[in-house]
Amino acid sequence: MIRVAVVDDHALVLAGLNALLATVDDIELIASAPTAEGARRIGANDRPDVLILDINLPDGSGIDVVRVLRRTAPTVAVLMLTMHDDDQSVLAAMRAGARGYVVKTADPEEVLRAVRSVAEGGAVLGAGVAHRALDVFAAAPRTPPFPSLTVREQEVLELIAQGVGNATIARRLGMASKTVSNHVTNIFAKLQVSDRSAAIIKARENGLGRA
Template sequence: MTSPTVGETPSIRVLLADDHPVVRRGLAALLATLPGMEVVAQAGTGREALREIGINRPDVVIMDLRMPVLDGVEATRRISKEYPGTAVLVLTMFQEDTLVADALKAGARGYLLKSAEQDEIERAIRAVAAGGAIFSSAVAGPVLGRIAAGGNEPTLPALSPRERQVLDLIATGATNGAIAHRLGLSPKTVGNHISAIFLKLGVTSRAEAIVIAKDAGLGRRA
């Protein structure tokens, strides 16, 4: 990757993980037309994706879920644990609620269908690279519906151990900077965790997250 000049925004480094070469070539051709994006590696299995991430350290992995050797959900889970600075954007043919939920629990930052338009894919990549979370309209409704129907209690088990730690500190009133210092994380990583927490809890503000955390017994200090 060429170093950016002064004042220039670094490119978003993308890894494509899909077991269909034609899909990877199509995505690579698409991203080549978009400013500020660079495909740094491709992988045909989840295991290859993990290896390439270790070598190339992309900002975003565009991940298919049904892949040989190591499926996309398990690969996403390992990426979230081993490379928390890398965001996973699922791009798949499948929109079953269980797959969406599994991908979320594994740490995916976004979930799009392969029928998504070019501008939707571009927005999603930029959103997850910036620490946000995004879903296609085809899956957003079912995901939020499951959260609303389930109440508060079922949402917390969907959080990873690290996300629970972050939510616990949010509930004490800690700032992002204080959370980063306490957990030994970068501010960007903390922001990524908070975006994931908001998505999984179905909230849009820190205040709403604190209410749910308090109801679940988090944020208590002697």
């Protein structure tokens, strides 16, 4: 029996997953919660085989929860189930330690297959994100245009160049807003620019912001 917990702040999603899991004999729903704090508590106390987790939660990012559980409950396999299917969210979740990533538009059988696969130690990318993610991983490495920036600062600058605001950057990369602000300050200093507009221009002149 696969012991599963679900964390999502939408009651309809919780009800739908509860109904879906009740239709199969090899999966048991043991806990649910609507918050990041609830997810951390479930991971620490209930130790489910699989934790189905959304990215956007009212008290924090699901990606931050993955990082915490990777340290505190490494036996819990996290399956992200979210509406976000952009490359940044997928890569941030997988780098944090998620075992799988499926969008909420997936059909029920795809969700069940994903639960079983991550429970067995596999890694899953839902059909809606797999092809794009493979393209990203297969892309030839290139020298970053601003080598003085850290990897995280490069990620932040790419989103700045796309015109994305700090709050959205925080959600996509699974960081606190204050951390994003600190990265932005460091980026401006390293690029020797005084404001966001100048940073966008400089980044785009060097090939960023085309996604």
